[in-house]
Amino acid sequence: MQQLTEIRWHARAGQGAVTAAKVVAETALSADQYMQAMPEYGPERMGAPIKAFTRISDQPIDIHCNIENPNVVIVLDDTLLDVVDVAEGITSDGVLILNTCTPAAVVKKALGLPDSVKVACVDASGIALDTIKRDIPNTPIVGAFMKAAPGIIDLETFKGLLAKNLGKKFGQEMIDANHAAVDRAYEEVTVA
Amino acid sequence: MAEQKTVATTGNLVVAEAFRQCKPDVVAAYPITPQTTIVEEFAKFVAQGRVHAEYVTVESEHSAMSASIGASAAGARVMTATASQGLALMWEELHIASGMRLPIVMANANRALSAPINIHCDHGDAMGARDAGWVMLFAETAQEAYDNTIISVRVAEDPEVLLPTMTCLDGFITTHSIDRIDLLDDETVTGFVGEYEPVNALLDTDNPVTHGSFAGLGGPYFEFKKSQRNAIDRSKTVIERVGAEFSEISGRPFGLVETAMMDDADVAIVIIGSSAGNARHVARELRAEGMKAGVVKVRCFRPFPAAEVAAAIKGCKAVAVLDRSESFGAEGGPLYLEVRSALYDLETRVPVVNYIYGLGGADVRLELMHQVYNDLSDIASGSALPGKMVYLGAR
Numbered sequence: 001m002q003q004l005t006e007i008r009w010h011a012r013a014g015q016g017a018v019t020a021a022k023v024v025a026e027t028a029l030s031a032d033q034y035m036q037a038m039p040e041y042g043p044e045r046m047g048a049p050i051k052a053f054t055r056i057s058d059q060p061i062d063i064h065c066n067i068e069n070p071n072v073v074i075v076l077d078d079t080l081l082d083v084v085d086v087a088e089g090i091t092s093d094g095v096l097i098l099n100t101c102t103p104a105a106v107v108k109k110a111l112g113l114p115d116s117v118k119v120a121c122v123d124a125s126g127i128a129l130d131t132i133k134r135d136i137p138n139t140p141i142v143g144a145f146m147k148a149a150p151g152i153i154d155l156e157t158f159k160g161l162l163a164k165n166l167g168k169k170f171g172q173e174m175i176d177a178n179h180a181a182v183d184r185a186y187e188e189v190t191v192a
Numbered sequence: 193m194a195e196q197k198t199v200a201t202t203g204n205l206v207v208a209e210a211f212r213q214c215k216p217d218v219v220a221a222y223p224i225t226p227q228t229t230i231v232e233e234f235a236k237f238v239a240q241g242r243v244h245a246e247y248v249t250v251e252s253e254h255s256a257m258s259a260s261i262g263a264s265a266a267g268a269r270v271m272t273a274t275a276s277q278g279l280a281l282m283w284e285e286l287h288i289a290s291g292m293r294l295p296i297v298m299a300n301a302n303r304a305l306s307a308p309i310n311i312h313c314d315h316g317d318a319m320g321a322r323d324a325g326w327v328m329l330f331a332e333t334a335q336e337a338y339d340n341t342i343i344s345v346r347v348a349e350d351p352e353v354l355l356p357t358m359t360c361l362d363g364f365i366t367t368h369s370i371d372r373i374d375l376l377d378d379e380t381v382t383g384f385v386g387e388y389e390p391v392n393a394l395l396d397t398d399n400p401v402t403h404g405s406f407a408g409l410g411g412p413y414f415e416f417k418k419s420q421r422n423a424i425d426r427s428k429t430v431i432e433r434v435g436a437e438f439s440e441i442s443g444r445p446f447g448l449v450e451t452a453m454m455d456d457a458d459v460a461i462v463i464i465g466s467s468a469g470n471a472r473h474v475a476r477e478l479r480a481e482g483m484k485a486g487v488v489k490v491r492c493f494r495p496f497p498a499a500e501v502a503a504a505i506k507g508c509k510a511v512a513v514l515d516r517s518e519s520f521g522a523e524g525g526p527l528y529l530e531v532r533s534a535l536y537d538l539e540t541r542v543p544v545v546n547y548i549y550g551l552g553g554a555d556v557r558l559e560l561m562h563q564v565y566n567d568l569s570d571i572a573s574g575s576a577l578p579g580k581m582v583y584l585g586a587r
Contacts, residue, residue: 022200022370029200029372037200038369041312041553060372062469064365066555 312553
């Protein structure tokens, strides 16, 4: 049977969700997995709520449509919780990862999620400001994702790819800052 | 089999790669909205010196095709890309390209036509051009878009064919999504397509010819059209031959029609493009529950492989044809009309129903495919009669 992981990203345009969806897919490819990554295309307005999708599988992926029953939901902005039903359709054993300062248990209760769904919270924006010096939560939140939903993509492979991608435009300092952001989010994420 | 490089990238990018590897002499393009990044990426290749092509920036899509026609008639290998309104604006030129028997290869990102304004996927743009005399291939995936583009160059330029070829890929779903794709190396592709040897080139001044001249009342217009018909009919075996040759290099299948789980299928979906995989996915699920479901994907629409489609579905108890475009006022969508017609000469009557789906990028959810197979199952068991066209999933 096909091992298919479906990830849905929620963010505001400009937060780097599409890039993150892509890098996660590339990381999966590095491990010889099959993958897809696509944004839900709409009018491009900075700050508007957007969705993106990543599929990862051990076999070729046939389906081409939006993800309605994600195994993993990654939310890059906690103000979206008032605007979008981010947990819509999440599988009963799913994981929701959120960039927020609010404790995971509080978020889980607020979203009315069953016990079987794992909620993982991390202050990805705070970590990004500390390390990368800009509020780009997309890199650290992938660190939190790898901890909260283990076994889908590999931490070292992801960091290696990050270094390769960043190396095209930036120096070692920026690579180190991003690696630090990933490691910190990996360590600091709390799960309820 | 040739060595290949596995990459994570978009359909647009690999079509641009295929263009570069096929070494066109001229690319003329206009960035109408919606255009794709195919021509943008190709422009980069030209600027970087990675391909030696004359890149003509024209003032409209109409001019893009006009310039392509002029360059092709002169004797150049010509490629271009368009989408949606751009293809619509090219309409009169499409007929001139095929009437002058010019082997132009054009990628078309299948996107909706206005109004209302919508830039997302459907096949309305290409289907509007289905009578323009172009060979038309459709890709399910970015991989197929890459493969079809390379195959198209050989097909278009084959002396038995000499027809423009449109290689279609689904807008956004295939053009903009990141997918896993295997790319051949430059030498393999360049060697496969070979050097272009133009026929009746205008720049061959030792052998002066006229292209597209007057052929009015009493002239050979009628016979010209007959020769176009003969050429596109001949193209079928050429596409099969070139496709088979490409398969040997790539290790990937190529068929005018590609079937899945059809050997013992009671019910089948006939479909074009990126949603074929959705149908296959659901058919596999339903097979696990005991329904004998199958999928027939049409990869070549012009020439239409009627015999192959009929052979694939003749044993079915009910068939659904899914159209991602309209033919307003007709009995059904363009694919439906072809499939129904293909079945007419069969001894047995196969019930066929038509679904219009995914217009303007409407998401093709898996539950919609379930709905179609369930309807088919009811028809196959005799508990429902084949009904009129259904707008699948419309609110």
